[in-house]
Amino acid sequence: MADVPENAPEHCPGTESEDAGKASSCAGCPNQQICASGQARAPDPDLGKIEERLSCVKHKILVLSGKGGVGKSTVSSMLSKTLSMDQNKNVALLDIDICGPSVPRIMGLEGENVHHSGSGWSPVFVKDNLAVMSVGFLLASPDDAVIWRGPKKNGLIKQFLRDVDWGDTDYLIVDTPPGTSDEHLSVVQYLKTSGIDGAVIVTTPQEVALLDVRKEITFCRKVGVPILGVVENMAAFACPKCQTTTRIFPPSTGGAEQMARDMHVPFLGSIPLDPRVARSCDEGLDLSADLDVTTRLYVNIASRIMDACEEKNKENVVMDTA
Numbered sequence: 179m180a181d182v183p184e185n186a187p188e189h190c191p192g193t194e195s196e197d198a199g200k201a202s203s204c205a206g207c208p209n210q211q212i213c214a215s216g217q218a219r220a221p222d223p224d225l226g227k228i229e230e231r232l233s234c235v236k237h238k239i240l241v242l243s244g245k246g247g248v249g250k251s252t253v254s255s256m257l258s259k260t261l262s263m264d265q266n267k268n269v270a271l272l273d274i275d276i277c278g279p280s281v282p283r284i285m286g287l288e289g290e291n292v293h294h295s296g297s298g299w300s301p302v303f304v305k306d307n308l309a310v311m312s313v314g315f316l317l318a319s320p321d322d323a324v325i326w327r328g329p330k331k332n333g334l335i336k337q338f339l340r341d342v343d344w345g346d347t348d349y350l351i352v353d354t355p356p357g358t359s360d361e362h363l364s365v366v367q368y369l370k371t372s373g374i375d376g377a378v379i380v381t382t383p384q385e386v387a388l389l390d391v392r393k394e395i396t397f398c399r400k401v402g403v404p405i406l407g408v409v410e411n412m413a414a415f416a417c418p419k420c421q422t423t424t425r426i427f428p429p430s431t432g433g434a435e436q437m438a439r440d441m442h443v444p445f446l447g448s449i450p451l452d453p454r455v456a457r458s459c460d461e462g463l464d465l466s467a468d469l470d471v472t473t474r475l476y477v478n479i480a481s482r483i484m485d486a487c488e489e490k491n492k493e494n495v496v497m498d499t500a
């Protein structure tokens with residue numbers, strides 16, 4: 179499927195629809211001729227380029243949530259750091275939250291720039307085996323606002339997948355914005371031929387978050403993205419002074435574990451609301467070096483994700499040889 183042109187009007191029925199170029203809403207659109215010819219329905223030639231570029235990336239994992247602010251970027255960053263604790267694994271983190279890129283800050287990379295070379299865009303390296311790419315590296319200042327409509331955002335996501343020189347990578351973690359919007363559809367579409375191992379769904383325990391997260395699971399099922407599992411974030415707060423544990427976000431409908439059971443998806447684990455996590459995100463510090471309770475929980479979750487990816491690999495090998 180080809181991209182929607184950047185100049186497509188808001189009411190565009192979709193260039194791949196049967197009515198493209200012929201619908202009444204297409205009247206006056208500068209793309210009418212090209213859409214009516216069916217050219218826009220032709221397979222996107224960039225998909226082959228993305229597949230070639232990502233052929234050296236073993237596992238591709240999306241981090242998703244229907245809800246904003248539940249910790250997708252934190253979980254993506256912590257997972258990338260945790261996976262890269264193994265020096266023999268190369269890990270890459272791609273931030274496709276075009277309008278709200280928080281990964282540069284969380285990873286302590288604010289002010290870094292992307293370099294161009296003959297082999298493409300070079301990601302920014304946190305250390306030898308951990309590479310990061312984000313629209314945040316392309317902005318003059320972290321306070322700059324990116325006010326882009328769908329097609330332009332999709333174009334940048336495509337560039338990130340097609341033009342970034344990721345090199346030999348074991349895990350590519352993709353941090354996404356909340357919901358099921360253009361960015362999600364694009365990344366799923368662009369990675370279709372390269373293959374996505376699956377999605378890690380992040381939620382907080384309260385029903386108002388779970389409500390949106392169930393929709394995200396339905397989205398994954400609709401677009402054929404396997405679900406590696408659900409991470410419950412900011413689950414409980416253990417007071418460092420009195421040691422009392424408080425559920426700040428009440429799990430009134432049983433929390434993420436119950437939701438995962440109801441939706442028949444794996445539950446990967448629960449991360450507490452930990453002030454050190456919040457501080458390390460704000461200050462771009464690396465918590466993974468500190469083997470405390472929260473970091474150990476991340477190590478467990480990362481190991482479950484690695485196992486789930488290996489399982490998917492085996493299934494694919496069986497399917498290929500069947």
Ligand SMILES: Nc1ncnc2c1ncn2[C@@H]1O[C@H](COP(=O)(O)OP(=O)(O)OP(=O)(O)O)[C@@H](O)[C@H]1O
Pocket residue numbers: 243245246247248249250251252253275278280354355356411412449450451452453454455456457459460
């Ligand atoms: N386990 C945790 N303990 C304490 N604070 C946390 C934890 N997880 C995330 N936070 C804090 O919650 C805030 C939101 O987290 P984050 O930016 O990762 O959410 P998000 O889902 O990516 O948001 P958005 O939907 O805007 O992309 C941040 O300030 C982060 O530091």
Ligand code: SF4
Pocket residue numbers: 183186187189190191192193197198199200203204207208209210211213
């Ligand atoms: S002509 Fe094409 S781009 Fe323009 S509104 Fe119709 S389908 Fe969309």
Ligand SMILES: [Mg+2]
Pocket residue numbers: 250251252275280354355
């Ligand atoms: Mg985020």
